[in-house]
Amino acid sequence: MTEKGSNATRVVVAAGAGDPLVDVYVGKRRESLSGGEPMVYVRRTGEQQTYLAEGELDLRGGPVQWLLREIVNIPRESIVSAQLTGASGEVLRLERAGNDFRIVDLAENRRIDSQYTVNNAATVVDRLLFDDVRSAQGLNFAAGAGSFTTRDGLTVTLEMASDPAGGAEASPWLRVVLSLAPEATEDARDLRRGGARSDRRLGLPGLVLRYGAPAGDGGLADQAGRRIVSAGPGYIR
Numbered sequence: 662m663t664e665k666g667s668n669a670t671r672v673v674v675a676a677g678a679g680d681p682l683v684d685v686y687v688g689k690r691r692e693s694l695s696g697g698e699p700m701v702y703v704r705r706t707g708e709q710q711t712y713l714a715e716g717e718l719d720l721r722g723g724p725v726q727w728l729l730r731e732i733v734n735i736p737r738e739s740i741v742s743a744q745l746t747g748a749s750g751e752v753l754r755l756e757r758a759g760n761d762f763r764i765v766d767l768a769e770n771r772r773i774d775s776q777y778t779v780n781n782a783a784t785v786v787d788r789l790l791f792d793d794v795r796s797a798q799g800l801n802f803a804a805g806a807g808s809f810t811t812r813d814g815l816t817v818t819l820e821m822a823s824d825p826a827g828g829a830e831a832s833p834w835l836r837v838v839l840s841l842a843p844e845a846t847e848d849a850r851d852l853r854r855g856g857a858r859s860d861r862r863l864g865l866p867g868l869v870l871r872y873g874a875p876a877g878d879g880g881l882a883d884q885a886g887r888r889i890v891s892a893g894p895g896y897i898r
Contacts, residue, residue, distance in 0.1 A: 670720050671706065687718055730790040733837060737784035739811040745782060746806045748821075755783040783809070786817045789837075800824055800834055814845030 667686070674683040688702035691713065701718050704711045743755040743762070754765035761776055762783040773779055786809045800822035808818045818838040841849055 669702075669704070672718075672720070673706075687720060690717075730792075731788060732791050733786045733789040733817055735784075735786040735809065735811060735815075735817060737780075737787040739813065740784055740786070740809055741812045742810045743783040744808045748803060748805045753782075755779065757783075785809070786819070795834070797822070797834075797836065799826065802836070804833060810842075811849065813849035814842035815849035816840045816842070 669686040669688040671686050672683065673681055675681050684706040686704045686706060688704070688711070691700045691702070693699060698715050699717045700713050700715050702711055703714045741757045745753040745755070747753075755762045756765055762779050764773065764779060767773075785807065801824075802820050802822040804821040804823045806818060806820050808816055810816045816839070818840065820836050820838065822834045822836070824834070
């Protein structure tokens with residue numbers, strides 16, 4: 662909260678019963694002239710005395726920013742293939758070739774402008790974060806999809822959706838599905854079991870999460886050159 666007429670931000674930390682543990686206003690930061698720890702001005706709510714406190718306090722923008730937002734973190738070196746499907750049904754397949762990825766069945770008269778773009782498209786599940794969460798009710802999961810398969814036999818599928826109602830809710834939403842090949846390793850099976858436990862605990866089959874990039878007509882396949890910085894539900898901690 663910000664007090665009217667003030668640039669300070671009020672920070673309240675309460676116990677489970679609602680009793681306040683901390684109730685302060687946090688003001689401007691001040692760098693240490695000696696090169697030590699940064700400092701920040703603070704004032705207890707209801708008091709006039711202001712203190713210059715040592716340390717850095719990161720006041721993030723909204724409630725979601727205070728959560729641990731990592732949903733999926735599949736190391737890029739473990740991914741061997743990816744399939745990106747646009748809203749129109751067009752499919753782009755990528756396969757690992759050494760340290761890079763190549764486009765499968767690339768036409769002879771076409772060339773890749775940026776290998777980085779291709780590699781990035783194949784590894785978007787490397788530290789995937791979410792921006793928001795909502796019910797899946799009313800969403801149309803026809804805005805594209807991406808499937809990413811590891812050498813252990815685990816496949817992570819991102820299903821994209823939009824809200825026909827439009828407005829802010831029309832922004833792209835994702836849900837995450839984990840599946841296993843018959844020959845999947847025990848490590849992959851342990852990861853899938855962990856995801857299933859999280860799904861049951863939170864009821865996540867009915868929830869989806871928003872990622873940060875705007876929707877494109879071709880969905881994920883058309884966004885191959887742009888890293889998806891946040892997306893949907895494995896768990897929320």
